[in-house]
Amino acid sequence: SPASDAVRLDLDEVRSLALSVLRKAGLCEAQARPVAQTITECERDGRQSHGLLRLPGCVMTINSANFNRTAEPVISELTPAVVRADACFGYSLLAFERALPQLEQKAKALGVAVLAINNCFHFSALWPEVESIARMGLASMAMTPSHAWVAPSGGMRPVLGTNPFAFGWPRADTDPYVFDFATSAMARSDIAMAKLSGQMLPDGCGLDAQGRPSNDPAAVLAGAMTTFGGHKGSALSTMIELLAGPLIGDMTSLASMDFDAGERAAPCHGELIVAFDPALLGNDDPATNQQRAEQVFAGFTDQGARLPSQQRYLTRAHNKANGIEISRELYDRILAHGGE
Numbered sequence: 001s002p003a004s005d006a007v008r009l010d011l012d013e014v015r016s017l018a019l020s021v022l023r024k025a026g027l028c029e030a031q032a033r034p035v036a037q038t039i040t041e042c043e044r045d046g047r048q049s050h051g052l053l054r055l056p057g058c059v060m061t062i063n064s065a066n067f068n069r070t071a072e073p074v075i076s077e078l079t080p081a082v083v084r085a086d087a088c089f090g091y092s093l094l095a096f097e098r099a100l101p102q103l104e105q106k107a108k109a110l111g112v113a114v115l116a117i118n119n120c121f122h123f124s125a126l127w128p129e130v131e132s133i134a135r136m137g138l139a140s141m142a143m144t145p146s147h148a149w150v151a152p153s154g155g156m157r158p159v160l161g162t163n164p165f166a167f168g169w170p171r172a173d174t175d176p177y178v179f180d181f182a183t184s185a186m187a188r189s190d191i192a193m194a195k196l197s198g199q200m201l202p203d204g205c206g207l208d209a210q211g212r213p214s215n216d217p218a219a220v221l222a223g224a225m226t227t228f229g230g231h232k233g234s235a236l237s238t239m240i241e242l243l244a245g246p247l248i249g250d251m252t253s254l255a256s257m258d259f260d261a262g263e264r265a266a267p268c269h270g271e272l273i274v275a276f277d278p279a280l281l282g283n284d285d286p287a288t289n290q291q292r293a294e295q296v297f298a299g300f301t302d303q304g305a306r307l308p309s310q311q312r313y314l315t316r317a318h319n320k321a322n323g324i325e326i327s328r329e330l331y332d333r334i335l336a337h338g339g340e
């Protein structure tokens, strides 16, 4: 039974709660469904940072001036290998859902295919996307900018976003290999949580407004976050700015911040997804290639190291059977936003 300050929900209740808030905020049904679905999947897998906690922010985004509540994505073929999905200033998720069949068909015909999502508001985790592509038998990478909150290595002013990068690899007899993380040293939501709970940050997460390393979450939120891995993370994050921004004709994190004009909506920009078909690229020997990949994974697990996504799959199995718990405080806040 839940702790007295917690509320237990099954996954259908999570989805209904999310849908009711999104509908009440005026988001059209087609957009609301995939947003509620990804929130539910994050709660199911124990990734609360992108679960129900996001609903108040979604309401703020839906109410912002630039957001299109009834956006119908426009899907087009840019080249035989490239599908473009114009989200028309709605969320990224419906555009992804509508373009996915073409991405799969192109990757399986050509060996590699690109999905460029444009003009999308983006708040979601990327692992549900690369995992669903891996379950089609395809490897993939996904990336997106955000708002300019992160200083480059050696600098002190924000230029880069928290820029997540995700990768998925299909496996024959088990769940796909998936990783997905921000290229900032710490997720912005975790820094905000630390501020709320009065905790200091570990070293290396950010700088104060004067560019000095700081462990104070308030100072870092007012100054700049830093990338993980020094100049290496800084360069990876820059790659994401370029590939999921100018390469596909869309905004960078700096441009997204300007576009927001202080409304505090979710970042608005592009997303790039590249899918690869191992059956076409692997020299006609899928069994050997799969075996080689499995040897890499066994090299981890045989010595007790865990694979990324392993924890998520375990939590998924548990939460599917038992439901999830959220704090009474969050539940009440969601009800106040029209949740039913």
Ligand code: NDP
Residues within 6 Å of the ligand: 049, 122, 123, 124, 125, 126, 127, 144, 145, 146, 162, 163, 164, 165, 166, 178, 179, 180, 181, 182, 183, 186, 187, 267, 306, 307, 308, 309, 310, 311, 312, 313
């Ligand atoms: P984490 O630092 O928590 O890293 C998550 C990834 O690393 C997961 O794949 C996780 O697997 C794996 N992992 C964690 N610990 C280990 C370990 N000890 N050994 C092996 N693998 C491990 O993620 P972040 O906080 O950086 O990002 C969280 C989410 O935020 C991401 O889903 C990202 O997409 C999202 N995000 C979205 C943004 C947007 O604008 N849309 C912006 C920034 C972030 P497991 O799941 O099994 O624990």
